[in-house]
Amino acid sequence: MVNMRDVAHRAGVSIATVSFVLNGTKPVTAATRARVEQSMADLGYRRNVVARALASRRTHIIAMAYPALEHRFGMSTAEFFTSAAEAARKEDYHLVLWPVGNDGVELRELLGQGLVDGVVLMEVQLDDPRVGILRQTGTPFAMIGRTSELEGLSHVDIDFDATVEEAVKHLHGLGHRRLVLVSGDLDDPRFHAYGPWVRTEDAYRRVTAEYGLETVVLPCSDTTRAGQDVTERLIREYPEATAILVLNEYAALGVVSALNRMGRAVPDEFSVLPLLMVPETAALTDPELTMMRTPGPELGQLGTEALIRQLEGADPLPPQMVPAKLHPGGTTAAPRA
Amino acid sequence: MVNMRDVAHRAGVSIATVSFVLNGTKPVTAATRARVEQSMADLGYRRNVVARALASRRTHIIAMAYPALEHRFGMSTAEFFTSAAEAARKEDYHLVLWPVGNDGVELRELLGQGLVDGVVLMEVQLDDPRVGILRQTGTPFAMIGRTSELEGLSHVDIDFDATVEEAVKHLHGLGHRRLVLVSGDLDDPRFHAYGPWVRTEDAYRRVTAEYGLETVVLPCSDTTRAGQDVTERLIREYPEATAILVLNEYAALGVVSALNRMGRAVPDEFSVLPLLMVPETAALTDPELTMMRTPGPELGQLGTEALIRQLEGADPLPPQMVPAKLHPGGTTAAPRA
Incomplete structure (x- = not known):
């Protein structure tokens, strides 16, 4: 392994001079710098990343904090992650x-004082203990999602109000008047203050009230099996429903x-419209799902940009609210007569 | 920010002594150590992780290297990742x-010389350039998957031979004699030397030959759409087939x-048996899929264990080959008369 001593020897300078060149701690002449850099190139010297981190307090590594053992790492999540990467x-x-x-x-354990330059926070809770820790440790961060208190916090998020408005408008426009929202399960302790679920339910209650529709909300975990179970309950308890938002x-x-297995034709008997979905998942059902398409590619990119602007000392990115957009598919149609 | 000088001052010792306690570079008396540790506790001193990494060459951070921008991060992948974590x-x-x-x-850029203690390598190619880089940089690593040359390499993998054997045996036992394998698309440059696909095809050719069955293999990308398209081709070109391995x-x-849409009853007209699948995905079809269940939870855990044993200087974990096991479902049955 080539070290600074080797570089200094070859360049005919002191180790301190090599260090000045590497860390910019004192000015050196252009000629000396060129000699040191040539020597590093000749020897194939690669700076120790840790040493560089100590010198500059920068690693150029940023972390996306995701509670993968508590929340499912689904295909939507993968989109946020890959676009952020x-x-x-x-x-x-x-x-x-x-x-x-x-x-x-x-x-807190991982942050320490320098392994990563900053954090992109995912799966934000309304009152998120991670935010306090990031602030205490002085770690630059941006949220994909929102706490209740947002003062001074860099964030981007789904515009849940606009998303729910467009979804209800679409179904209402087709003629549906009896809707059911299959929501998240806010009684699950992992999700009780999980922003996307709370905000979607709030928006749904507001929008259905504005349209003069009955507000029916059924809680449901995010698994295929839970979706199948809740459908049986829905058909039993709300037989008059014609459209299901999920x-x-x-x-x-x-x-x-579940509707397919029960012989309930989609979309002839029931329209189904997911509120957070990616095309890859939508393609898994038969017929393919009409959906509100999660803006994961946009938000992964914007959240990362918001963080990097902080790290680079650039103008802050103003908060960005991006709605999920209606994406055509085969699961919504006019209601049965 | 509390630093070593503050700790030394409060403990009434030199900075060098604090460093000896922190880094174990020279022995100190138990009484001195206790005084220094008490001083650190009183002041809320937290060691700089980077400095500790430099001192001990250990961060206790390990990385799972996954080509997320090239390969899909699907539901199976998520299982490997969460069980490894x-x-x-x-x-x-x-x-x-x-x-x-x-x-x-x-x-190579990221490895540098110390941010992570070691690497768990995923999505291994038969001749994988990442292996050479890990070796050159002296980075401890374990593979979930296998290169062609395995000499001295720590690895765990799916036992593709046993998996294919059990799958073919199951279908043969039901009476099927005309099978088709819907394989991966090895012409796709991202996958041309991708171990799981190559090994599965090889095993399938061997096992069908042993059973005296015709070997029919159709390439197919891993998307729902591609699966639908290949089914149309299959029915056109191999109308006598009664069972499809995927x-x-x-x-x-x-x-x-596609079979459902074409009115080809599953499993009455066609048996379908996936070779790599997780229950969550299997539950999506009607009927629910019989499957060979991917041992992601076992392999994520074993691959991580193999790496950590290296890091801890424990006895190496011998290579582990874990087969996917037959998991009952509704898509295999005796062939049509």
Whole structure:
């Protein structure tokens, strides 16, 4: 392994001079710098990343904090992650995924004082203990998602109001008047204050009230099986429903497969419209799902940009709210007569 | 920020003594150590992780290298990742996901000399450039998957031979004699030397020959759409087939939905048996898929264990080959008369 001593020897300078060149701690003449750099190139010297981190307090590594052991790492999540990784790469940063728990204990352990330059926070809770830890440790961060208190916090998120408005408008326009929302399960302790579920339910209650529609909400975990079970309950308890909005992607797959198995034709008897979904998942059902398409590619990129702007001392990115957009498919149509 | 000088001052010792306590570089008396540690506790001193990494060459962070921008991060992948993260946590390590490309360029950049203690390599190619880079840099690593040359390499993998044997035996036992394998698309440059696809095809050719069956293999990308398209081709070109084995999970969903759409009853007219699948995906079709269940939870854990044993200087974990096991479902039955 080539070290600074070797570089100094070959360049005919002191080790301190090599250090000045590497760390910019004192000015050196252009000629000396050129000699040192040539020597490094000749010897194939690669700076020790840790030493460089100590010198500059910068590693150019950023972490996406995702509670992968508590929340499912689904195909939507993968979109956020890969678009964030791509955005980081374009700006010459490396993004890694940290599966740290929502309580912030591991986050605190891992942050230490310099392994990563900053954090993109995912799966944000309304009152998120991780935010306090990031602030205490002075770690630059941006949220994909929102806490209740947002003062001074860099964030981007789904525009849940606009998403729910467009979804209800679409179904109402087709003639549906009896809707049911299959929501998240807010009684699940892992999700009780999970922003996307709380905000979607709030928006749904507001929008159905505005349209003068009855507000029916059924809780459901985000698994195919739970979606199948809730569909049986829905048909038993709300037989007059003609359209089902589904908050979660795997639950939506369960809703369609259960209707198929029960011989309830989609979309002739029931329209199904997921509120957070990616095309790859939508293609898994028969017929393919009409969906509100999760803006994961946009938000992964924007969240990373918001963080990198902080790290580079650029103008902050103003908060960005991006709605899921209606994406055509085969599961919505006019209601049965 | 509290530093070593503050700790030394409060403890009434030199900075060098604090350093000896922290880094174990020279022995100190128990009384001095206790005074220094008390002083650190009183002041809330937290060691600089980077400095500790430099001192001990250990960060207790390990990376799972996954080419997330080239390969799909599907439901099976998520199982490998979460079980690896859990296994690491149990051993007091943190596992992060590195979306580094398959060519190894980013891997080399990121490895540097100390940010991670070791690497779990995923999506291994038969001749994988990342292996050479890990060896050159002296980075401890374990593979989930296998290169062609395995001399001295720590690895765990799916036992593709046993998996294919059990799958063919199951269908043959039901009475099927005309099978088709819907394989991966090895012409896709991202996958041309991708171990799981190559090994499954090889095993399938061997096993069908042993059973005296015709060997029919159709290439197919891992998407629902591709699975639907290949099914149309299959019915056109091999109308006498009664059973379809499918290598990839999303392609398998497409095969079943295409058969349903064409009015070809599953399993009465066609048996369908995926070779790599997780229950969550299997539950999406109607009927639910019989499958060979991917041993992701076992392999994520074993691959991490193999790496951590190296890091801890424990006895090496011998190579582990874990077969996918037959998991009952509704898509296999005796062939049509």
